[in-house]
Amino acid sequence: MAHVGRVSMLVVEIFRGLKEVRIWVPRAFDEAWNIGVGSLFIVLLVSAFAGGVTAYQAGYQFTGSLPYYVVGTLVVESIVLELGPVLVGLILAGRIGARYAAELGTMRVTEQIDALESLGRSPASHLIIPRVVAGLVMIPVLVVFADIVGVLAGLWAAKQVLPLTTADFTYGAQYFWHSFDAYYSLIKAFFFAAAITIIPCYMGFTTGQGAEGVGRSTTGAVVSSSVIILLLDVVLAKVLLNS
């Protein structure tokens, strides 16, 4: 629980550092590029499989009493509302979260963070803000890609197992579609992005001494950001879908 207070202090530091635009903006661009290039492939791969398998299983369980277009509804809703953001969130907690914690942890134990402070510079604007901002921007973008690819893969898979046309699928997708669903996916992605960036940055930043310290922060960062993602998933569903 002491963590909660210190994470809040880190968030305060982040807001304070935001005015040093000249420092963090170029670094955030580099970081965003890293995230995009580094994660696009795995994100697309996983979402394609998720969409494909969802459609395939829907087709397998079809008894015939339901119209085929329902598969479109099912795939789009489960990918956009749940699988896209959550799977991407969990994968990126492992990829980005682990990297952030390890990088900052290594910088802590090799005194690079002390060095930055000794130069009168703020670790928030040099190290933390670029990472957090890059994640907050890029992770939702990756989720959008994942949603699109997941749905397309679902369409393809559905056509393999059922005598369904693209038009049926689209009809089903639109039948139950609210434009809010897209926002919901993005809102989730944004909250998950906050968990994937802030928690590992905090863990890395407060790493204890030695190489074991870095190992502990890294695994701790992945586990706790994953758990927070699952909790947020429940909370956001309750708060946003109950209207």
Add this chain to the structure above:
Amino acid sequence: MIELRGVKKKFGEQVILDGVDFVVQDGETVALLGPSGTGKSVLLKHIIGLIKPDAGQVLVDGLHVARLKRKELAQLRYKIGYVFQNGALFDSDNVFENVRLGISDETKYADADYSRDRVAQVIKLVNLPADVIDKYPSELSGGMRKRVGIARAIVGEPKYLLYDEPTSGLDPVNSDIIDGLVERLSDELGVTGIMVTHDVRGAFRVADRLALLSGGKIIMQGTQEEFLASENPKVKEFLERDFETPSNAAA
């Protein structure tokens, strides 16, 4: 002037500094000696406010370091160059960017011409070839990394330089180069310096005065002659042990 008065610091139950009194006058270079793990780095970090004392005071130019506001602390840090034990260079930046980050004045930092010239100038001052500026820390030898660390510490023209074991882990030739550099910076730039070391030879060569940290206290301060003449068993033990093993491994 740097003053530590009755500085105490514990980590958990482990007492590291137990009432340190230590004064460094402007223009002096003082060697801070002591076996590894006694808290030399911890002491040095108090001076730039990276660590706050549990009790006692740390003053630099009459300012209470631990009580400074964020802005004031940054201002104070601009006046102090800190050379970290293993360089503590930023892995993800090349040598140029590493050194440039030491330019404390924001307008000068943002001025591309000024930073290029100034970085080239200090790279030359620490006897590194001009082409290292494009290299990354991982491509440099230990001795070069330490010199880049020194370049980064002096690029902002500090009044004080704190060196944390600038020669540990280096071979005698490289150690000599660094010691010579510390001497030159003190003579030519008039910088006030504290050099943490457990290399007694280097300390004798470079420092105007020596201080020995042991058991959480400064147990002796004085000149080379005073140290060699000391009857204090801890001082004798430290000097003898160190002369037997001239090339120390990193602490």
